[in-house]
Amino acid sequence: MTASFRIRKGKGNSATIYLRVTADNQRLEKKTRETVNPIFWNGKDSTVKNPNRVSATTDEKERLVELKKTLNGLSTYIADQYRNRKDTEIINGQWLDEVIEAYYNGGRRTELLDNLNNFLNHFIEKILPHKSAENSGKVLSTRTQDKYRKIIEHLKNFQTKENLNLKVSDYDKHISDRFQDYLKNDLKHSAVSIGREITIPKAILKDARRMGIQVNELVFTEVKGSKPETPCPILIIDKKRGIDELQQLKDFVTIDPRLKLCRDWMIIGIHTGQRVSDLFSLSPNQIITIGGERYLVHTQQKTGAKVEIPLHPDVLEILEKHGGNFPEKFLDNPDSNTTIFLKLIKRLCKRAGLDRLEYGKKYDEENKRYIYGHYPLYEVFNAHSLRRTFATMYYGEFPTSVIKSVTGHSTEQQLLNYIGKKDDPLARKFHEVWKRQREEAKAAEDIRKAN
Known part of the structure:
Protein backbone atom coordinates (compact mmCIF):
# COMPACT_ATOMS: atom_id res chain seq x y z
CA MET A 1 0.00 0.00 0.00
CA THR A 2 1.30 3.45 -0.89
CA ALA A 3 -0.09 6.85 0.02
CA SER A 4 0.67 10.18 -1.59
CA PHE A 5 -0.85 13.62 -1.95
CA ARG A 6 -1.70 15.91 -4.83
CA ILE A 7 -3.48 19.22 -5.14
CA ARG A 8 -6.44 20.37 -7.17
CA LYS A 9 -6.40 24.10 -7.83
CA GLY A 10 -9.45 26.15 -7.07
CA LYS A 11 -10.12 29.84 -7.31
CA GLY A 12 -7.48 32.30 -6.21
CA ASN A 13 -4.48 31.17 -4.20
CA SER A 14 -6.05 28.09 -2.64
CA ALA A 15 -5.78 24.46 -3.69
CA THR A 16 -7.42 21.43 -2.06
CA ILE A 17 -5.11 18.61 -1.03
CA TYR A 18 -6.20 15.10 -2.06
CA LEU A 19 -4.97 11.80 -0.65
CA ARG A 20 -4.20 9.09 -3.19
CA VAL A 21 -3.92 5.48 -1.99
CA THR A 22 -2.81 2.54 -4.11
CA ALA A 23 -3.72 -0.82 -2.58
CA ASP A 24 -5.09 -4.21 -3.65
CA ASN A 25 -4.72 -3.26 -7.32
CA GLN A 26 -6.86 -0.17 -6.75
CA ARG A 27 -6.12 3.53 -6.94
CA LEU A 28 -8.32 5.46 -4.54
CA GLU A 29 -8.43 9.21 -4.17
CA LYS A 30 -10.32 11.28 -1.60
CA LYS A 31 -10.33 14.90 -0.51
CA THR A 32 -8.71 15.85 2.79
CA ARG A 33 -9.67 18.85 4.89
CA GLU A 34 -6.43 20.63 4.02
CA THR A 35 -5.74 23.44 1.55
CA VAL A 36 -2.52 25.12 0.46
CA ASN A 37 -1.31 27.96 -1.73
CA PRO A 38 -0.04 26.21 -4.90
CA ILE A 39 3.23 28.15 -4.76
CA PHE A 40 4.09 26.27 -1.55
CA TRP A 41 3.43 22.82 -3.01
CA ASN A 42 6.14 20.48 -4.24
CA GLY A 43 4.46 18.47 -6.99
CA LYS A 44 7.47 16.25 -7.55
CA ASP A 45 7.62 15.06 -3.94
CA SER A 46 3.83 15.31 -3.41
CA THR A 47 4.18 17.35 -0.27
CA VAL A 48 4.59 20.83 1.15
CA LYS A 49 7.78 22.67 0.27
CA ASN A 50 10.38 23.10 2.96
CA PRO A 51 9.18 26.15 4.94
CA ASN A 52 12.76 27.30 5.42
CA ARG A 53 13.35 27.49 1.69
CA VAL A 54 10.35 29.51 0.58
CA SER A 55 9.69 33.21 0.57
CA ALA A 56 6.82 33.57 3.00
CA THR A 57 5.69 35.45 6.07
CA THR A 58 6.30 34.04 9.54
CA ASP A 59 2.63 33.06 9.87
CA GLU A 60 2.69 31.32 6.50
CA LYS A 61 5.81 29.37 7.44
CA GLU A 62 4.27 28.29 10.76
CA ARG A 63 1.18 27.09 8.93
CA LEU A 64 3.31 25.14 6.46
CA VAL A 65 5.09 23.42 9.35
CA GLU A 66 1.74 22.38 10.88
CA LEU A 67 0.40 21.32 7.47
CA LYS A 68 3.43 19.11 6.87
CA LYS A 69 2.92 17.45 10.29
CA THR A 70 -0.76 16.89 9.53
CA LEU A 71 -0.09 15.27 6.16
CA ASN A 72 2.68 13.08 7.56
CA GLY A 73 0.38 12.03 10.39
CA LEU A 74 -2.45 11.25 7.98
CA SER A 75 -0.15 9.19 5.78
CA THR A 76 1.10 7.19 8.78
CA TYR A 77 -2.45 6.70 10.10
CA ILE A 78 -3.65 5.39 6.73
CA ALA A 79 -0.77 2.92 6.61
CA ASP A 80 -1.49 1.71 10.16
CA GLN A 81 -5.19 1.24 9.41
CA TYR A 82 -4.41 -0.73 6.29
CA ARG A 83 -1.82 -2.88 8.05
CA ASN A 84 -4.15 -3.64 11.00
CA ARG A 85 -7.31 -4.09 8.94
CA LYS A 86 -9.60 -7.05 9.58
CA ASP A 87 -9.96 -9.80 7.02
CA THR A 88 -13.58 -8.78 6.55
CA GLU A 89 -12.78 -5.14 5.73
CA ILE A 90 -13.27 -4.12 2.11
CA ILE A 91 -10.75 -1.58 0.86
CA ASN A 92 -12.67 0.90 -1.26
CA GLY A 93 -13.57 4.56 -1.43
CA GLN A 94 -15.92 4.27 1.52
CA TRP A 95 -13.15 2.73 3.61
CA LEU A 96 -10.79 5.58 2.70
CA ASP A 97 -13.45 8.18 3.52
CA GLU A 98 -14.02 6.61 6.92
CA VAL A 99 -10.32 6.45 7.74
CA ILE A 100 -9.73 10.08 6.73
CA GLU A 101 -12.66 11.22 8.89
CA ALA A 102 -11.40 9.07 11.75
CA TYR A 103 -8.00 10.74 11.57
CA TYR A 104 -9.56 14.16 12.07
CA ASN A 105 -12.11 13.00 14.68
CA GLY A 106 -9.76 11.12 16.97
CA GLY A 107 -10.33 7.57 15.76
CA ARG A 108 -12.54 5.33 13.70
CA ARG A 109 -16.06 4.62 14.86
CA THR A 110 -15.19 1.33 16.50
CA GLU A 111 -12.11 2.86 18.08
CA LEU A 112 -14.11 5.70 19.59
CA LEU A 113 -16.75 3.26 20.83
CA ASP A 114 -14.08 1.16 22.53
CA ASN A 115 -14.35 3.73 25.32
CA LEU A 116 -16.98 2.28 27.65
CA ASN A 117 -18.84 5.53 28.29
CA ASN A 118 -18.89 6.34 24.58
CA PHE A 119 -20.33 2.93 23.84
CA LEU A 120 -22.92 3.24 26.62
CA ASN A 121 -24.11 6.50 25.05
CA HIS A 122 -24.20 4.86 21.62
CA PHE A 123 -26.10 1.90 23.10
CA ILE A 124 -28.80 4.12 24.59
CA GLU A 125 -29.21 6.18 21.42
CA LYS A 126 -28.86 3.60 18.65
CA ILE A 127 -29.27 0.07 20.03
CA LEU A 128 -31.62 0.08 23.02
CA PRO A 129 -34.73 1.41 21.19
CA HIS A 130 -34.57 -1.61 18.86
CA LYS A 131 -33.06 -4.23 21.18
CA SER A 132 -34.91 -7.53 21.37
CA ALA A 133 -35.16 -10.04 24.19
CA GLU A 134 -33.01 -13.08 23.47
CA ASN A 135 -35.68 -15.59 24.47
CA SER A 136 -38.70 -14.08 22.70
CA GLY A 137 -37.23 -11.94 19.92
CA LYS A 138 -39.63 -9.13 20.86
CA VAL A 139 -38.47 -5.55 21.32
CA LEU A 140 -37.79 -4.82 24.98
CA SER A 141 -40.67 -3.21 26.84
CA THR A 142 -40.45 0.42 27.92
CA ARG A 143 -40.08 -0.75 31.51
CA THR A 144 -37.12 -3.00 30.68
CA GLN A 145 -35.48 -0.26 28.59
CA ASP A 146 -35.79 2.06 31.58
CA LYS A 147 -33.97 -0.55 33.69
CA TYR A 148 -31.13 -0.58 31.15
CA ARG A 149 -30.90 3.22 31.26
CA LYS A 150 -30.81 3.18 35.06
CA ILE A 151 -28.01 0.61 35.19
CA ILE A 152 -26.04 2.57 32.58
CA GLU A 153 -26.43 5.67 34.74
CA HIS A 154 -25.15 3.71 37.76
CA LEU A 155 -22.24 2.34 35.73
CA LYS A 156 -21.19 5.83 34.64
CA ASN A 157 -21.46 7.18 38.20
CA PHE A 158 -19.44 4.21 39.44
CA GLN A 159 -16.61 5.09 37.02
CA THR A 160 -16.71 8.71 38.13
CA LYS A 161 -16.55 7.76 41.81
CA GLU A 162 -13.69 5.33 41.24
CA ASN A 163 -11.89 7.77 38.89
CA LEU A 164 -11.97 5.22 36.07
CA ASN A 165 -11.96 5.76 32.32
CA LEU A 166 -12.61 2.22 31.12
CA LYS A 167 -12.38 0.72 27.68
CA VAL A 168 -15.06 -1.78 26.74
CA SER A 169 -12.43 -4.52 26.89
CA ASP A 170 -11.51 -3.50 30.46
CA TYR A 171 -14.85 -4.65 31.82
CA ASP A 172 -14.10 -8.02 33.42
CA LYS A 173 -15.08 -9.92 36.56
CA HIS A 174 -12.88 -7.70 38.73
CA ILE A 175 -14.64 -4.54 37.50
CA SER A 176 -18.01 -6.30 37.75
CA ASP A 177 -17.30 -7.20 41.38
CA ARG A 178 -16.35 -3.60 42.16
CA PHE A 179 -19.52 -2.38 40.46
CA GLN A 180 -21.48 -4.89 42.52
CA ASP A 181 -19.92 -3.50 45.72
CA TYR A 182 -20.88 0.00 44.57
CA LEU A 183 -24.51 -1.05 44.10
CA LYS A 184 -24.54 -2.68 47.52
CA ASN A 185 -22.58 -0.24 49.66
CA ASP A 186 -23.16 3.11 47.97
CA LEU A 187 -26.63 2.71 46.50
CA LYS A 188 -27.88 0.27 49.17
CA HIS A 189 -29.41 -2.09 46.62
CA SER A 190 -30.66 -5.45 47.85
CA ALA A 191 -29.05 -8.76 46.93
CA VAL A 192 -32.15 -9.58 44.90
CA SER A 193 -31.79 -6.42 42.80
CA ILE A 194 -28.02 -6.76 42.38
CA GLY A 195 -28.37 -10.35 41.21
CA ARG A 196 -30.38 -9.09 38.26
CA GLU A 197 -28.57 -5.79 37.71
CA ILE A 198 -25.07 -7.18 37.11
CA THR A 199 -26.35 -9.20 34.15
CA ILE A 200 -27.30 -6.06 32.22
CA PRO A 201 -23.70 -4.94 31.48
CA LYS A 202 -23.08 -8.45 30.09
CA ALA A 203 -26.02 -8.05 27.73
CA ILE A 204 -24.69 -4.65 26.63
CA LEU A 205 -21.22 -6.11 26.00
CA LYS A 206 -22.74 -8.73 23.70
CA ASP A 207 -23.92 -5.91 21.46
CA ALA A 208 -20.42 -4.41 21.53
CA ARG A 209 -18.99 -7.76 20.45
CA ARG A 210 -21.48 -7.96 17.56
CA MET A 211 -20.16 -4.59 16.35
CA GLY A 212 -16.61 -5.90 16.25
CA ILE A 213 -15.50 -4.04 19.37
CA GLN A 214 -13.03 -5.95 21.50
CA VAL A 215 -14.48 -7.31 24.74
CA ASN A 216 -13.15 -9.52 27.50
CA GLU A 217 -14.69 -12.86 26.54
CA LEU A 218 -14.30 -14.27 30.06
CA VAL A 219 -16.89 -11.81 31.34
CA PHE A 220 -19.63 -13.91 29.74
CA THR A 221 -18.72 -17.00 31.76
CA GLU A 222 -17.17 -15.57 34.92
CA VAL A 223 -19.79 -12.93 35.78
CA LYS A 224 -22.86 -14.78 36.93
CA GLY A 225 -26.06 -13.06 37.89
CA SER A 226 -28.46 -14.59 40.33
CA LYS A 227 -32.17 -14.51 40.87
CA PRO A 228 -32.70 -15.03 44.59
CA GLU A 229 -36.27 -15.83 45.42
CA THR A 230 -38.15 -12.63 46.10
CA PRO A 231 -40.60 -13.07 48.98
CA CYS A 232 -44.14 -12.59 47.75
CA PRO A 233 -46.70 -13.52 50.42
CA ILE A 234 -50.08 -14.80 49.29
CA LEU A 235 -53.52 -15.32 50.76
CA ILE A 236 -53.94 -18.88 52.00
CA ILE A 237 -57.02 -20.72 50.83
CA ASP A 238 -56.96 -24.21 52.35
CA LYS A 239 -60.39 -25.71 52.92
CA LYS A 240 -58.96 -28.82 54.59
CA ARG A 241 -57.27 -26.70 57.25
CA GLY A 242 -60.25 -24.41 57.52
CA ILE A 243 -58.29 -21.39 56.31
CA ASP A 244 -59.73 -19.04 53.71
CA GLU A 245 -58.11 -15.63 53.90
CA LEU A 246 -59.80 -14.54 50.68
CA GLN A 247 -63.20 -15.13 52.27
CA GLN A 248 -61.96 -13.33 55.38
CA LEU A 249 -61.15 -10.34 53.20
CA LYS A 250 -64.56 -10.49 51.50
CA ASP A 251 -66.42 -10.80 54.82
CA PHE A 252 -64.75 -7.78 56.38
CA VAL A 253 -67.29 -5.00 56.89
CA THR A 254 -66.26 -1.41 56.25
CA ILE A 255 -67.99 1.85 55.42
CA ASP A 256 -64.80 3.44 54.04
CA PRO A 257 -65.46 3.90 50.29
CA ARG A 258 -61.76 3.76 49.41
CA LEU A 259 -61.27 0.48 51.27
CA LYS A 260 -64.33 -0.93 49.48
CA LEU A 261 -62.84 0.15 46.17
CA CYS A 262 -59.48 -1.35 47.14
CA ARG A 263 -61.14 -4.67 48.03
CA ASP A 264 -62.91 -4.78 44.66
CA TRP A 265 -59.61 -4.30 42.83
CA MET A 266 -57.91 -6.90 45.03
CA ILE A 267 -60.60 -9.48 44.25
CA ILE A 268 -60.34 -8.71 40.53
CA GLY A 269 -56.55 -9.06 40.74
CA ILE A 270 -56.76 -12.37 42.58
CA HIS A 271 -59.23 -13.86 40.09
CA THR A 272 -57.59 -12.55 36.89
CA GLY A 273 -53.92 -13.15 37.75
CA GLN A 274 -52.76 -9.94 36.09
CA ARG A 275 -49.90 -7.64 37.05
CA VAL A 276 -50.92 -4.36 38.63
CA SER A 277 -49.84 -2.50 35.47
CA ASP A 278 -52.40 -4.55 33.53
CA LEU A 279 -55.01 -4.64 36.27
CA PHE A 280 -55.85 -0.95 36.03
CA SER A 281 -55.91 -1.00 32.24
CA LEU A 282 -58.68 -3.62 32.05
CA SER A 283 -61.77 -2.42 30.23
CA PRO A 284 -65.30 -3.77 29.70
CA ASN A 285 -64.60 -3.33 25.97
CA GLN A 286 -62.23 -6.30 26.27
CA ILE A 287 -65.00 -8.64 27.44
CA ILE A 288 -66.30 -11.26 25.00
CA THR A 289 -68.88 -14.02 25.33
CA ILE A 290 -68.15 -17.58 24.21
CA GLY A 291 -70.66 -20.37 24.75
CA GLY A 292 -72.61 -18.23 27.15
CA GLU A 293 -69.55 -17.59 29.35
CA ARG A 294 -67.72 -14.29 29.61
CA TYR A 295 -64.00 -13.80 29.06
CA LEU A 296 -61.61 -10.88 29.10
CA VAL A 297 -59.16 -10.67 26.18
CA HIS A 298 -56.17 -8.56 27.18
CA THR A 299 -52.66 -7.88 25.85
CA GLN A 300 -50.18 -7.69 28.72
CA GLN A 301 -48.05 -4.55 28.86
CA LYS A 302 -44.82 -6.17 30.07
CA THR A 303 -44.59 -9.13 27.69
CA GLY A 304 -47.04 -8.29 24.91
CA ALA A 305 -48.68 -11.68 25.53
CA LYS A 306 -52.35 -11.88 24.58
CA VAL A 307 -54.31 -13.67 27.30
CA GLU A 308 -57.91 -14.85 27.50
CA ILE A 309 -59.15 -14.62 31.08
CA PRO A 310 -62.32 -16.40 32.22
CA LEU A 311 -64.29 -14.03 34.43
CA HIS A 312 -64.96 -15.45 37.90
CA PRO A 313 -68.47 -14.96 39.37
CA ASP A 314 -66.97 -12.65 42.03
CA VAL A 315 -65.54 -10.44 39.26
CA LEU A 316 -68.84 -10.41 37.36
CA GLU A 317 -70.59 -9.40 40.58
CA ILE A 318 -68.20 -6.48 41.03
CA LEU A 319 -68.71 -5.38 37.41
CA GLU A 320 -72.47 -5.49 37.88
CA LYS A 321 -72.15 -3.45 41.08
CA HIS A 322 -70.28 -0.79 39.10
CA GLY A 323 -72.81 -0.62 36.29
CA GLY A 324 -71.01 -3.02 33.97
CA ASN A 325 -67.69 -1.21 34.36
CA PHE A 326 -64.54 -1.92 36.29
CA PRO A 327 -64.21 0.03 39.55
CA GLU A 328 -62.94 3.57 39.25
CA LYS A 329 -59.24 4.22 39.72
CA PHE A 330 -57.88 6.14 42.68
CA LEU A 331 -55.98 8.61 40.47
CA ASP A 332 -55.47 9.11 36.74
CA ASN A 333 -51.67 9.04 36.97
CA PRO A 334 -50.69 5.32 36.77
CA ASP A 335 -47.75 5.55 39.19
CA SER A 336 -49.64 7.60 41.76
CA ASN A 337 -52.64 5.32 41.41
CA THR A 338 -50.49 2.25 42.12
CA THR A 339 -48.87 3.94 45.13
CA ILE A 340 -52.24 4.66 46.70
CA PHE A 341 -53.45 1.13 45.91
CA LEU A 342 -50.44 -0.39 47.70
CA LYS A 343 -51.04 1.74 50.79
CA LEU A 344 -54.73 0.86 50.86
CA ILE A 345 -53.96 -2.86 50.45
CA LYS A 346 -51.90 -2.83 53.65
CA ARG A 347 -54.52 -0.82 55.52
CA LEU A 348 -57.34 -3.09 54.35
CA CYS A 349 -55.47 -6.30 55.20
CA LYS A 350 -54.70 -4.97 58.67
CA ARG A 351 -58.31 -3.99 59.30
CA ALA A 352 -59.46 -7.40 58.03
CA GLY A 353 -57.22 -9.16 60.56
CA LEU A 354 -54.75 -10.66 58.09
CA ASP A 355 -51.93 -10.54 60.62
CA ARG A 356 -50.26 -13.97 60.65
CA LEU A 357 -46.47 -13.81 60.49
CA GLU A 358 -45.10 -14.12 56.97
CA TYR A 359 -41.60 -13.86 55.51
CA GLY A 360 -41.21 -10.76 53.38
CA LYS A 361 -39.40 -7.46 52.96
CA LYS A 362 -40.00 -3.99 54.36
CA TYR A 363 -38.38 -0.79 53.20
CA ASP A 364 -36.16 0.87 55.78
CA GLU A 365 -36.41 4.62 55.20
CA GLU A 366 -33.38 5.38 57.38
CA ASN A 367 -30.99 3.01 55.59
CA LYS A 368 -32.73 3.29 52.20
CA ARG A 369 -32.92 -0.46 51.65
CA TYR A 370 -35.23 -3.44 52.08
CA ILE A 371 -34.95 -5.52 55.25
CA TYR A 372 -36.00 -9.17 55.01
CA GLY A 373 -37.68 -10.91 57.92
CA HIS A 374 -40.97 -12.18 59.36
CA TYR A 375 -43.68 -9.54 59.62
CA PRO A 376 -47.47 -9.46 59.96
CA LEU A 377 -49.02 -10.37 56.60
CA TYR A 378 -50.62 -6.95 56.17
CA GLU A 379 -47.18 -5.30 56.28
CA VAL A 380 -45.67 -7.36 53.45
CA PHE A 381 -48.69 -8.21 51.28
CA ASN A 382 -48.47 -6.24 48.04
CA ALA A 383 -50.05 -5.85 44.63
CA HIS A 384 -47.92 -8.63 43.14
CA SER A 385 -49.27 -10.96 45.83
CA LEU A 386 -52.63 -10.86 44.05
CA ARG A 387 -51.22 -12.45 40.89
CA ARG A 388 -49.26 -15.05 42.83
CA THR A 389 -52.33 -15.89 44.93
CA PHE A 390 -54.20 -16.61 41.69
CA ALA A 391 -51.49 -18.94 40.38
CA THR A 392 -51.11 -20.75 43.70
CA MET A 393 -54.84 -20.99 44.37
CA TYR A 394 -55.56 -22.77 41.10
CA TYR A 395 -52.41 -24.91 40.99
CA GLY A 396 -53.53 -28.51 41.24
CA GLU A 397 -57.09 -27.59 40.34
CA PHE A 398 -56.25 -26.92 36.69
CA PRO A 399 -53.38 -28.06 34.45
CA THR A 400 -50.41 -25.69 34.63
CA SER A 401 -50.81 -25.11 30.89
CA VAL A 402 -54.25 -23.61 31.57
CA ILE A 403 -53.02 -21.39 34.40
CA LYS A 404 -50.06 -20.07 32.42
CA SER A 405 -52.36 -19.18 29.53
CA VAL A 406 -53.98 -16.68 31.90
CA THR A 407 -50.89 -15.44 33.75
CA GLY A 408 -48.95 -15.10 30.50
CA HIS A 409 -45.93 -17.16 31.59
CA SER A 410 -44.18 -18.45 28.48
CA THR A 411 -43.37 -21.89 29.90
CA GLU A 412 -44.85 -24.18 32.52
CA GLN A 413 -41.49 -24.27 34.30
CA GLN A 414 -41.61 -20.48 34.67
CA LEU A 415 -45.02 -20.80 36.29
CA LEU A 416 -43.86 -23.54 38.66
CA ASN A 417 -40.84 -21.47 39.68
CA TYR A 418 -43.12 -18.48 40.16
CA ILE A 419 -45.36 -20.25 42.68
CA GLY A 420 -42.49 -22.15 44.30
CA LYS A 421 -43.48 -25.62 43.09
CA LYS A 422 -41.14 -28.27 41.77
CA ASP A 423 -42.13 -30.13 38.65
CA ASP A 424 -43.05 -33.73 39.43
Missing part, protein backbone atom coordinates in the same frame (compact mmCIF):
# COMPACT_ATOMS: atom_id res chain seq x y z
CA PRO A 425 -40.58 -36.22 37.95
CA LEU A 426 -42.20 -38.07 35.06
CA ALA A 427 -41.50 -41.40 36.74
CA ARG A 428 -43.86 -40.39 39.55
CA LYS A 429 -46.71 -40.43 37.06
CA PHE A 430 -46.37 -44.19 36.80
CA HIS A 431 -47.15 -44.59 40.48
CA GLU A 432 -50.17 -42.31 40.13
CA VAL A 433 -51.50 -44.43 37.26
CA TRP A 434 -50.76 -47.69 39.09
CA LYS A 435 -52.52 -46.41 42.22
CA ARG A 436 -55.59 -45.49 40.19
CA GLN A 437 -55.53 -48.90 38.49
CA ARG A 438 -55.37 -50.65 41.88
CA GLU A 439 -58.29 -48.59 43.13
CA GLU A 440 -60.31 -49.38 40.02
CA ALA A 441 -59.45 -53.10 40.28
CA LYS A 442 -60.44 -53.15 43.95
CA ALA A 443 -63.73 -51.43 43.17
CA ALA A 444 -64.44 -53.96 40.42
CA GLU A 445 -63.60 -56.82 42.79
CA ASP A 446 -65.94 -55.42 45.45
CA ILE A 447 -68.75 -55.25 42.90
CA ARG A 448 -68.05 -58.82 41.76
CA LYS A 449 -68.16 -60.10 45.34
CA ALA A 450 -71.34 -58.20 46.05
CA ASN A 451 -73.01 -59.90 43.13
